[in-house]
Amino acid sequence: QSVLTQPPSASGTPGQRVTISCSGSSSNIGSNYVYWYQQLPGTAPKLLIYRNNQRPSGVPDRFSGSKSGTSASLAISGLRSEDEADYYCAAWDDSLSVYVVFGGGTKLTVL
Amino acid sequence: EVQLVESGGGLVQPGGSLRLSCAASGFTFSSYAMHWVRQAPGKGLEYVSAISSNGGSTYYANSVKGRFTISRDNSKNTLYLQMGSLRAEDMAVYYCARSEAKNTVAGTVFDYWGQGTLVTVSS
Numbered sequence: 001q002s003v004l005t006q007p008p009s010a011s012g013t014p015g016q017r018v019t020i021s022c023s024g025s026s027s028n029i030g031s032n033y034v035y036w037y038q039q040l041p042g043t044a045p046k047l048l049i050y051r052n053n054q055r056p057s058g059v060p061d062r063f064s065g066s067k068s069g070t071s072a073s074l075a076i077s078g079l080r081s082e083d084e085a086d087y088y089c090a091a092w093d094d095s096l097s098v099y100v101v102f103g104g105g106t107k108l109t110v111l
Numbered sequence: 112e113v114q115l116v117e118s119g120g121g122l123v124q125p126g127g128s129l130r131l132s133c134a135a136s137g138f139t140f141s142s143y144a145m146h147w148v149r150q151a152p153g154k155g156l157e158y159v160s161a162i163s164s165n166g167g168s169t170y171y172a173n174s175v176k177g178r179f180t181i182s183r184d185n186s187k188n189t190l191y192l193q194m195g196s197l198r199a200e201d202m203a204v205y206y207c208a209r210s211e212a213k214n215t216v217a218g219t220v221f222d223y224w225g226q227g228t229l230v231t232v233s234s
Contacts, residue, residue: 002155035211035220037156044224045156050211056222088156090220099170100146100158100220 003028004089006103013111017077020106022089024070028101032092034072036065039086039105048087049074076108084110113137113223115207120228127197127232133190133207133225141165141185144210146221147192149203149230159205160192161216168216175201194230202232 005023012018022034034052037045047056049065052072064075076083089103119131133145147159160181161170169181180193190207205228208221 032218033220044206044226046224047211047222050220050222090156092218092220094217097171097173097176099161099172100148102156102158105155 002104003093003098003101004091004103006087006089006106008104009107009109011109011111012076012079014079014081016079017075018079018108019076020074020087020089020108022072022074022103024072024091024101026070027095027098028070028091028093029067029072030070031094034065034067035090036063036072036074037088037090038083039088041085045088079110081110084108113209115209115223115225117205117207117225117228120205120230122231122233123197124234125198125232128193128195129197129230131192131194131205131207131228131230133192135188135190135207135209138209140183140188142213144214144216145183145190146208146210147181147190148206148208148221148224149201150206150227151200151203154203157203161210162190163216164214170216197230197232199232202230204229 036049039045052067053065093101114136146161162181178196182191207225209223211222212219
């Protein structure tokens with residue numbers, strides 16, 4: 001049972017816009033930055049979004065992040081086949097002895 | 112270019128020990144807190160441990176506290192994870208990761224990850 005809640009799966013057709021939600025609490029998303037990672041099959045996670053809505057250099061602007069209260073979202077517009085991957089949200093948690101918490105991951109399928 | 116390269120994974124019997132290493136390059140290693148994250152086969156990401164930039168503070172998930180020890184050698188740009196009393200549930204790919212912000216552990220998460228090293232716990 002992950003501390004952050006994500007839908008286990010999402011899907012879309014090429015060109016569509018897809019959003020993935022991430023729900024937490026006041027001790028994590030509510031008071032700290034949200035990060036999003038993309039994990040392609042057999043590879044390490046890669047940073048997609050940091051500090052709620054910032055994109056690292058090299059990440060296409062098709063990817064965007066937002067946060068409101070204790071929830072966050074990752075949006076992918078102009079969906080492409082290479083976007084098929086697992087997506088994880090993460091945040092620091094201020095609770096004692098918890099530190100970093102993750103969502104359970106969302107498997108994105110491009111139909 | 113930031114690079115993190117893990118090594119030291121392998122097959123170990125339940126109750127055994129293993130030391131993982133993470134060699135860092137392409138950035139000022141001593142300015143960043145570092146972390147270990149693991150992923151069991153077919154499962155999601157699980158936080159393991161962190162260490163401050165100067166090694167003075169360490170953090171552990173409850174699942175590994177008392178069994179794992181994180182350390183670093185800033186002169187060698189290397190992060191370590193000494194794992195003991197290994198259990199079947201410790202079997203996973205272990206990733207080292209760099210804190211997104213300099214000189215802080217709390218509040219931010221990771222930017223760069225290594226490629227991971229697989230730890231298999233089996234008799």
